[in-house]
Amino acid sequence: MRLFAKLGFAAALALGPAAATAQEEPIKFGLLQDFTAVYTFVSGEYNQGQQDYLTLVNEEGGIDGRMFEAIVRDTGNEPQRGIEAYNRAREEGAILFDFLSTPVSRAIVDQAMQDEVVLITPLHGRGDAAAGQTFPYVFPVMATYWSQAAILADYINENEGGLEGKKIALVHIDSPFGREPTPILEDLAEQESFEFRAFAYPSPGNEQSAVWSEVRRYRPDAVFIWGAGGGQSVSVREAIRNGISAENIYSVVWLAETDAQNVGVDAMEGVKRYEAVATGTDNPILSRMVEQVIEPGLGAGGEANVGSSYYNIGVATMAVAVEAARLAIENGDGPLDGTALKNGFEMIEDFDAEGLMPPITITTEDHQGGGFGRVARWTGEEWEPVSDWTTAYQDIVRSEIDAGAAEYSGGN
Amino acid sequence: MFYRLSGIHHTGYASAHRLWSVPADRWQVVAVLALALLAPLFVSDLYLGSYVLPWLVWSAAALSLSLLMGLAGQLHFGYAAVMAIGAYTSIHLAQAGVPFALAILGAGLTSAVIGTLFGAAALRVKGLYLVMATLAMQYLVDWVIVNVPAISGGAQATLRTPDVTFLGLPVETLSQRYYFALAWAVLLALFFMNVKRTSFGRALIAIRDKDFAAAVIGVDPFRFKLMAFLTSSFVGGVTGAVLAFCYYRAVTPEQFSFNVSIQLVAMVLVGGLGSVIGGFLGAGFVLLLPIILTNAIADLGASGWIDLSQNLMAHLPLIFYGAMIIGFLLFEPLGLAKIYDNVRKYFLVWPFRHSGS
Amino acid sequence: MRHDPDMTRGARTLHPDWREDDHLIAILARNARDHPRGVAMRERDHGIWHETTWPAYLDRVLALAAGLEAQGIGAGDVVLITGDNRPALYVALLSLATLRAIPSPAFSDSRPEELLGQMEREGIAVAIVEDQEQVDKLQSVRDRRGELRTILYDDPRGLDGSAPEGARSIADVAAEGRRRLEAEAGLREDLLARPSVFDVAVLMHSSGTTGAPKGIPLRHGHLLSGVRNAARAGYFHEGEEHMAYLPMAWIGDYSFSVAAALELRFTVNVPENQETALHDLREIAPTLYFASPRAWSAMLTRIQVGIAETAGLKRRLYDHFMPFAIERERRRLRGEAPGLASRIWYGLGDAMIYGPIRDRLGLRRVERPYTAGEAIGEDVFLYFRALGLNLRQFYGQTENCALAVAQSKEDISLTTVGRPFPGVDARIDGSGEILLKSENIFDGYWDNAEATAESLQDGWLHTGDAGEFAEDGQLVVLGRLSEVQHKADGTRFIPTYLENRLKFAAAIRDVCVIGADRPFLAAIVCIDFDAVGQWAQERGLSYTSYAELSQMPQVIELVGERIAELNRAVPDSLVIRRFINLHKEFDPDDGEVTRTRKVRRKVIDENYADIIAAIYDRAETVEHEARITYEDGRTGTLRRRLSIGDIDGEG
């Protein structure tokens, strides 16, 4: 019976397009992410959030009557598969792409700019892509790793008795991503007169004991842990084990509820992280989503994930993208293509997704949206914000962005 | 059926040993080449750029490795590192203003030198131990690339290829890059086929089959093993450069990771050790199968035919991919080349069962 | 003993139209001059075809001629030539012709005694042979033929350093000749000027079915007019690719591989050896191909065995397309033109089945496939015509260079052999014998005026074949006049006619029908080991030897069915009542069949007298001890109890 039902469905589907052409084509987003290799710790929830938000928008009637469609594919973090998926989705008419994979995003940057389609690189990809003139079609949308490091440092400066004279250790995975905050922290150390040292542990970070023995001897006042996935919980455990108080552990955005489970929810109490988006369902968008998408069973994944850190980040990215599309449709007169959408992004002003995220303003120059974020603390049960949405040291961040952008323009 | 063997006779050893002495094979090669040459005219950019072009480059890579694994019998699980050396060398040279042709040559030479160091292990051990040794060297090369910003390209660890011209011909647009890759793949295929027919190739095969026996008949295993590594690494390095310039147009360390080495070995094995057509088939299989599966499964999912979680659907290609490798090794260890050969033989003896009747 | 190369001055009066210098050597020289790049000959050696151009061919001929002359060979000397087809032997034929000496070919599997007889009859003192095997054979009779002073061999394997006295390699002699040619100015021209169209170019022999073989001298003029007649009839074309694989001692080979090859500039391809001939055939893909009905039949068996091993698609396509084509051919022979749909379908079948099979046989390029010698089975004939080969029959004797009558492209029929070539007259005399007259008919037997008088009367050749003209003027050959036999009740029958029909069955390789002065007809059958073996395998019957296979009840039943089939097709007076499966094949070495596999009835009657007696005694089985001659000449015996089969329920 089930099979027949499916057959019937397929038949309906086959007839479907003919009927659908009467309406306008949906707006297509290519969410071509890594579900099987390096980013498995985040992609599932993140992508679920993205899909669910688009479903919500569609349920609510779309934007100006236009619907959204997500093209979801696995790239396995392999550039070649990413390129193929990109080209295919572009053929299908996608005008916005999100790879959530640094290698794949990097491999596509040039092509996307040439093809004039929008590439959003929230929390991954090139940090210098925030330079809007150099990368007109690339939108980090959220704070770069440089901004994240700056916000964490700023928090210590504001709430933990100032940075001056402190010793800060950066314990990072041995990869370009792990090393990214180093120049910002070096500059800050000079400006704010604190001591800074970087410690690298080998990828994937499941064993870090030697590094932490060294870190302990450095006697840092604060530790920034800069990794992703399983390595993060190992870092927290090792830090605690080596006598570093949980309160002095600061993490990049990649530290989520699952990591807390892994470390032990109580043991991790006090650990702080940079947060780009509010967690939980205590938010207008999320509550509407639960009501209209999750409860009717239209969700793209397990209900348990709804409201988790990465889920909400996914929701926020799509909230921004849909907002950009709305602005583009509202203000544009031509068809909604990549260029129109790009212009839409650059019209975003003080958009906070009904409080889900910091108010961002994207301009032609600044595709980062101001580098906002806040610090949240693990209470043993959940992430509790301990600072307001803020942005910090954007002058230093900006100089780093410009330096990278200049290098890119120079041929690299 | 379409093979006509009668009337083929050789009036000298040169003609007896020429490539494709069967006209039908010759026509097939000509037809495939003609299709390949005309591809930019009738293949959409999507397929040209993300299927045919990478397939050609990976075929060249598989052939380069097959030269070593198939002919000389030397296992190599660090071949991506060899290609990385070529890619990085060429890109740095090109950025420094060296003409592209020379940059590619430099890429080949650098890879050849470092690749031959890999071969040093082969002088001492073979089999599993050689696998381990080359694997370890892959890690070393990766580490150096990642940890030396001068090589990997600074904070972003991305190097973009500058626009180049090869002997006056630009290599920029998709079709230009496609033709360049095609030329390299064809050149390499011809080289491979001819190596098999030289004394060098036969010496390699002798070493592969039994190295001390080869030594007894006067083939110096040391010299020829190093020569094999040298040659293979040279073409591997050039292929790395072609991969960087014609396909990725930007190199990052991840493009040459350990997984890529495994994929290359899979290409060679699935294709069939030491076979040219196997190189092409194996590369196509390993490269394109996951992509095709991903799309097929996504389409099936979208049409409601399969109702699985996003997570499982994403993993299905990986599952099939692993299962196919196992399947090949269990049921057709000689790879796709053997399957091709069986099909060819089926038609070669058509309408009979074997050539005896 | 030296003969006059002209034999009789009368040749000049017999053939007033022949031009003195229109001979094979002159034609060779003309080809060398006009076609310096043309390939005259290809020889396969270790898989490589070595090519000889016309000038090189001429050089080889002249060099060997000069060398042979230095060996003391001159005009009128008869020289034995024996061995499998080898370029050196073809060169030798022409070198001898250059010297006006007379080559006398013998079959390569001739017994030493046969060679001895030939040498004695023809006064032979020199032999040019292929290899050690032939040298050894000659050596074994040398004590009885003291005159045999020189043996030249081509293949030095096994002879280098251990050659018997008087044996030298052809290459040595040719090298010596080459030195002479270089040293003696004018020798070349002199040699070329010697031969005449009236010279005997080759001394062939009758098959010797009864009695000693008769020598048949053929002059350049005979051969050339035969070839030209055939060419005029479209039988040969210029520049054919030709496969020289038939025995050199058979006139057909001389006519094709030497006379026609020179006159029409064929490329003559010599296979590596007899065993690889079929494979080599495929490599060459000749445009002209002759094979005996037996060979065509063997080829058909080979295809059928090969197809029997296939399964699936191939089998299904074959099983569809082959019967379709055969049925289509049958209709065509009946005169029904195939329609468009049939043509399209045939084209499809040609791409799928017929073409590949022709290719496999090496007959892809054959435009002129021929058969002759005996009647061809209807199914074989139809099969190959269905395959798309324009298989045609022709008719001729050694006495007329084998070139007398052939089917034209258009007039194909199973029962006729076609029309006489232009320049050939044919008629049937009162006794029903076929008489032929033309410029290519020989002038008389070697040293045998009696036989000559018998077969040549007023220039008409008495063929000894019974025949008639069909309504449309085509010749029908019924059988040998001499073979007509009578049953005890006086009924006439031609055993060969029945035997040939029986041999069309794949299971039967040889058969001898007996019944002269007997109450009924019976058959002694030799099964075809390959075909029956395959048949048995398919049915899971196991056997270890020919003898065992032949006596299996199922095999006896199989043969019985075939004979019963024939019985249904002949008048009641000609049915075969009993038969026996022999436990060995008829063997030329035992004298039971000729080298061309014609049954020697006398020998059979003698060798199997006990069996024949048992058949007519109505016995069920018979114990028989067969004598076997091995290839090395030794003999042995094979004893076995044989079952005699009865054909039930028929007439």
Place this chain on the structure above:
Amino acid sequence: MAYFLELLVNGALVGLMYSLAALGFVLIYKSSGVPNLAQGALVMMAAYAAWAMVDFGLPLWAAVIAAAALMFAFGLLVERVLLRPMVGQPVIMVVMLTLGLEILLRGLVPGLLGAAPKPLDIGIGLAPVIVGDVFMNRAYLVGGVVAVVLIGASMLFFRTRLGTKLRAVSDDHVASWAVGLSVERAIAISWGIAGIAAVGAGVLWGSVQGVDWTLSSLLFPAVAVVILGGIDSIKGVFVGGLAVGILGSVIPGYLDAYAGGSTRDVVTSLIILLTIMIRPYGIFGREDIERI
């Protein structure tokens, strides 16, 4: 000095935990000569199995036993279905087969059970064990002890009747076959035991880093351990594990600050390379390894 000792001790313990992953590799190689490059994936699978059992509601000890039973059965299955038909194939084919199995498992297990990291709490506190100035990682301490126990058990096992049979088989297939020992059965059992060893490694490493596919990358240090210790020696697993762990801890401990990155994988790679170049059969391996 304390720093050195700390590096030494923690390194040794980590090394022993690597030995756990390496143990299965050696057992299989010893009995059948098959280099099982899917051992990392078996570890991952074992960890997933244990997690799934706990998630299902079993107490930890029961979950571990159930996982062990499952992995034992899986080991037998792999041997029977995949490896037995490969007898007589060149080593490259077998290597690739096990890599194919690795890929398959890496897709299948996270595909079915979820790719995001799963916590596996085995109740080891975070507080370090402090001896003098030396901080020891409690989890590693437990892991080290388990490793020693399992390695010891394996050695003892080889003295039992079944173990003796296995040893005979590993020494000489033909001779064992001749005296009536079932070579196939012995090899199958060694695969089963390798599956059980994978449970030890999987549970301990899973508790440390969470359960996800990255557990399969334990293969690399495990390979270093077996190469150094000797590919067919259980004693070698112990010593090799200690050496790889210690070298991989001590050398980066002093070198990283200058190298500009983590040098541990470099050290591991060099261990593999140098061992192969100098003493391919490792510390305790049999010397009849095929060389030029």
